[in-house]
Amino acid sequence: MPRKRKNPDADARIAAYEAKMKSLVDEGKYQEAIEYSEANGSVLYECDADTCTFYSFKIIGVCRSKDIRKGWEEGGYRPPHWIEAGNALFDAGKYEEAIESYYKRIQENPDDDRAWYLMGCAYRAIGNPYESVEAWDKAFSIVMKDENVDTLEADPDSAASWAERGDIEYNQENWKEAIVAYRNSLSICADQPDIWFRKGCAHYEMEEYEDALIAFENTLKKNPHDLCAANNKGVTLFKLRRFEEAKETFRSIACRGMKDDLNEMCIQRNKERIESPEKAIESLIFISNEAPTPNR
Structure with a gap:
C-alpha cells in the first residue's frame, strides 16, 4: 500500500532531501550531513510513515559516529579493546554486534561516555530512536557530571x-x-x-x-x-x-x-x-x- 502524504508536494521534497543526504555521506562530509539534517530533517514529518525507516534518519547514526571519532583520533585518543572492536563492527555495517561490543566496554567502565555515545550512534543506525537518545543522554550526563565535579572542587x-x-x-x-x-x-x-x-x-x-x-x-x-x-x-x-x-x-x-x-x-x-x-x-x-x- 502506498504511503499517504500529509502534503501532496512532500514526495518531491523528501526525495530531494534523501538524495542530498546520500550525496554528502558518499563524499564523507559527515559534519555537513549532520548540519543539513538539523536544518532540513523536519521534511520527513510530512509523511505519515515511520520516519525511523528512512535512510536519512538512520544514516545520522553513522555520521555522528564517523565525525566524532575523527575528532577523537585527531586529539590522540586511543580506544580500549571493546570500543575498537565495536568501531570495526560498526564500519562493517554490523550495528547490532557493535552495540554488544560497546556494552561490554560499559560493563568494564559504566562511566565511559565515549562507549555510551557510540552505542547511541549504533542504535540510531538501525533506526531505533529511543535507545539512541537514552544512550546519548547518558553520555552527556557523564560529561556534565565530570565538568560539574571540577566546578565544585573549585x-x-x-x-x-x-x-x-x-x-x-x-x-x-x-x-x-x-x-x-x-x-x-x-x-x-x-x-x-x-x-x-x-x-x-x-x-x-x-x-x-x-x-x-x-x-x-x-x-x-x-x-x-x-x-x-x-x-x-x-x-x-x-x-x-x-x-x-x-x-x-x-x-x-x-x-x-x-x-x-x-x-x-x-x-x-x-x-x-x-x-x-x-x-x-x-x-x-x-x-x-x-x-x-x-x-x-
Missing part, C-alpha cells in the same frame, strides 16, 4: 553548581543523589523555588511523602503561583491520606484560573477526582518535569 560553596549537579542526577532518575545535591544547594541559598520543586519530586519518587510535602510547601512559600507545586502538594497529601487537606489544596488552585496547557489540563483532571478519595488516590496525576540541561 568552588564547593556554589549553590548554582550544586543545583546543576542535582539536575544532572535528577534527569538520570538518580533520586537519592539528586536529593543530596539539592539539599546542599538549598543550604547555601534557600530562595530557589525550582530547586525545592525538583527536590520534592525526587522525594516523591522515593516514596518519601513527608519530605516531598515539605519541599512543595517551601516551593509555594517562594512562589505562591506555582500550579504544578500546588498540584503535587495535593497529590502528596492524598498519598498521606490527608484527604480534606488535599481537597482544600485543589480547591485553592481553582481560584487561580486555568490556562490551556498540558500541566493545567492534568490539574483540572485531578480536581474532578478529589471528591472520591479512595478511587482517586491511585489515579491522580503527579507532575514531574525534566530539569533543564546546562548549555555547553
